[in-house]
Amino acid sequence: MKLSLRTLSARVALLGVLCSFLALAGCRKTIASSPQATSYPGDNYPDVFQSFWNGMNTNYVFWGVDTTNWDNMYKVYKPLFDQLTVFDSAHEAKAEQYFSQMTQGLIDSHYTLQFMATGNSFSPAEYRRLRTDPNYFTDSTFPTAVIDSLIPTKYLDQGSVVKGTDTVSLEGTATPFTAITGTLGGSVLYLYFSNFTLSQAGANTAPVFNQFFTLLHRFNSSLKGIVIDLRGNGGGEIEDLDYLVGQMVTSQYTFGYTRYKNGVNRLDYSPWAPAVVKPWVGGSVNVTAPIVVLGDHLSVSMSEITIMAVKTLTNGKFIGTRTWGANGPLTSSVYFDGGQFTIGGSAWGSSGYMFVYTSSSMFKSLNGDIYEGVGVPPDIYARETTQAYLNGHDLVLDAAEQYLGL
Amino acid sequence: MRIVTLCCTATLLLLMSSLKSNGQLFVGVEGGPNMNYLTTGNASEPFTTYQGMKGWNIGIPVGYRFFDWLSVMATPTYITKNYDIVRTGFFTGVYQKNYNTYWQLPLNLRFSFGGTALRGFVDVGGYAAYWASGRQKGVEANILNENDTAYATVNPTSVLGENNPYSYDQKYTFNSSKDNRLEFGVAAGLGVSYELFQTYTFYLEGRYYRAMTDQQKNYQMNQAPRYNDNFGLALGCTVQVKKIVSLFKK
Structure with missing residues (x-):
């Protein structure tokens, strides 16, 4: 008996394979990237936390060398922020404490959190230096x-x-x-x-x-x-x-390299660009x-x-x-994908809830050290x-x- | 890589067993252009678009015809899957073309229909691929190469007016923490073939390779996945192995 595609068994086989194909083809992970940090409603603490955590994934430029376990920060602090249901001074103090604890190990030494509602700020680098040497800022006669x-x-x-x-x-x-x-x-x-x-x-x-x-x-x-x-x-x-x-x-030379974020995930980086000094155009x-x-x-x-x-x-x-x-060179957030960002929507006014001051790029010296x-x-x-x-x-x-x- | 090796071994076994049984084994060569798109989520990247890029593929189809309407085919293929990241607006001029090459092994069922010589066919199957190499070519604004003539100005009209551009064309260095070099996906194709002298079959096929695995390892929570979607054309010719064997026997 000659089988052709017109036979029932052949059609059943084709139909079965096509159905399997279509079922498999739909098995991708959902493509749902986070919106910009400023695009969250940010009128409650859980939203503000989510916005900040995502903004850090996208904008923080040192994930390639920073050992902070940012996923773990999500697991630990999300339930704590979920408990902050009302905006008042007590909850705000808690929120600022949590944000500070989350970031105190970050290596970016420009990094500063500025809380707009209270005017408070937190710098992980300053925190670490004062913890190891309380006289860090006062033991110099200079300048x-x-x-x-x-x-x-x-x-x-x-x-x-x-x-x-x-x-x-x-x-x-x-x-x-x-x-x-x-x-x-x-x-x-x-x-x-x-x-x-x-x-x-x-x-x-x-x-x-x-x-x-x-x-x-x-x-x-x-x-x-x-x-x-x-x-x-x-x-x-x-x-x-x-x-x-x-x-x-009198001639241009390279003294290091910089790279930037060029995608939304933590390890999305541009190639290293040479950091150069050029002879001044005025002579x-x-x-x-x-x-x-x-x-x-x-x-x-x-x-x-x-x-x-x-x-x-x-x-x-x-x-x-x-x-x-x-x-890590730092410039206005309009120039590069990573770097400074603001969280908190219009409910907080034009300055938002919190400003995150952070480097726009990572610097690597000529010898490869960061x-x-x-x-x-x-x-x-x-x-x-x-x-x-x-x-x-x-x-x-x-x-x-x-x-x-x- | 182990899976690709297994698939290649299976293809070889198929070839050898068919030679022994002197069945309707066929082998050939094919090639053609393709268009690849990277599907991802980048809502938080302003003025950024991911665009498809042209590429090409070349392969060696090996198949076995069970019936005149049903064959199984494996086609070890060298394929490029390129895409372009293009910035717009204030960032116009900044881009990155990503040239990626893969060793790919599609395994398809071919359902054919039509007349004796001129036939249509539908391919359905899956593939395994290994991301062999990458190249990045582009332009970015160089933060430590300022445009000195813009010194003391505050309102540049474009990012490349403030920072000099850095043009690069370099090999991509894989990041073992990030890059997932194994890709699995489904494949489908639609084409026409023409059989000549009951020995040679020429075909033209439109194909779609849909990656089902992320181009990245799962290294962070809330990660935006990246998938290749590759649309290609293949022009090829196969020949029945038993005809070649009989030629040598003569």
Whole structure:
């Protein structure tokens, strides 16, 4: 008997296979990705928690190296947030405590939770440092004591000092901006500034930078060295990297790599992009003398990036102590997929319930190390102390002078 | 990988047993273009679209005809499954083309119908695939390569006006925590064939490979899955093995 597709058995076979196919084809997992963190209603604590937890999955850029078990945070804290049924001060205090506990181990040292209803904030990096050293922020005489008296009077050559203070806007906040320049031993250029807002230098600080860069360009060949003092510098604008370091090189170079989130899941990353310093468009010189950058435990963000950029140069040297450890570049949330985000809907007003301040990208140094959360190690360790200051010494600047042969 | 090996072994066994029984075993070659789409959820990614990309596939079909209307076919295939992530609006110019290659083994039942020489057919089955390699080509905004001429300006018109673009074209390095290199799915096809001299069969087929497994391991809660959907064309020719064998015997 010849079988053909017209026979009953053949048709039954085809029908059976097609049904199996269709049944199998429908067995995919549901495609339901979370909406943007700001898109949750956020008018109750369970929603706010869900929004935050999802926002962290999508926006936090360090999941590839951070060992925090974020799934476990969901399992532990979701039931606790579910119990917060009413908005009042007692429940808000509980909620802030839970959010802080969830995030206290995160390595991002920019990371800060800002609770809009109460004005409270929580920084995991600050929390960890104060837990291990209660005097972390107070055991340094730098910058105020050293800059105001010791360095301009004892170290810098008399008659070479130019200094000033302006008020600038740093991430929307009015911030004092102090800068000092001068020479050490007649042949080493020194520059200190309190944060990276060089483009905003005003009537009092612009002369400082004008003096520094004029001397750099005019006397480059006769300089014995350059000291850039970034101790206590809290960071600022990325654009200043080329403006400062880019005036000391005449060809572009790579000093590390950055990558961003490019998908909604935790390990969705873009390729590593080279972090570069370019010669400043307004002019630059090729500095061959040693460039020493001073940093300490309060050198943060752009200070650390600048330190790594200088360290990479063959004539660059970092003297001081290990830095703060917030070197993942951070910029406005409009530019990259990851980074800062706000949770809580319109019920909370335009500022939402909570603002999550976090890096936009992950930084990897040229040697492959990621210093986020641990800080950049110095090439030469030196630390100023109160006792040394009282005795008229800045031990870090002493170390720089010794290195430069002054 | 073990499953792909098992499937290949099964194909070889089928080939060998058929040679012995001198049944209607056929073997051939096929190839053609395809269009692949990555199906995922990205509602929280503003100004981002996932677009399909063209690719190609080449395979060696091996089959056994039980009846004139029913065959079983295994086609070891080298196939590309590409897709494109494209940013829009303020991010225009940022994209990433993902070129992925797979070793794939579809196992299909072929139901054919029609006349003696010109016939239509329907393929239904499943496949196992191994994600062999990947390549990423694209442009991203480079946060530590600022556009210096935009220094002190605050309102760039595009992300590449603020940050210089970084263009890359590089091999994809698999992440063992994230990437699921084994893919299983279902396959379906519809085509026409023409038999020549009762020996050679030429065919043109439209195919759909629907991945049923996520391209990622299940490494986090609330994970947005990623599935390949591949639509392809295959132009191929098979020949009956016993005819070739008889040629050599002569």
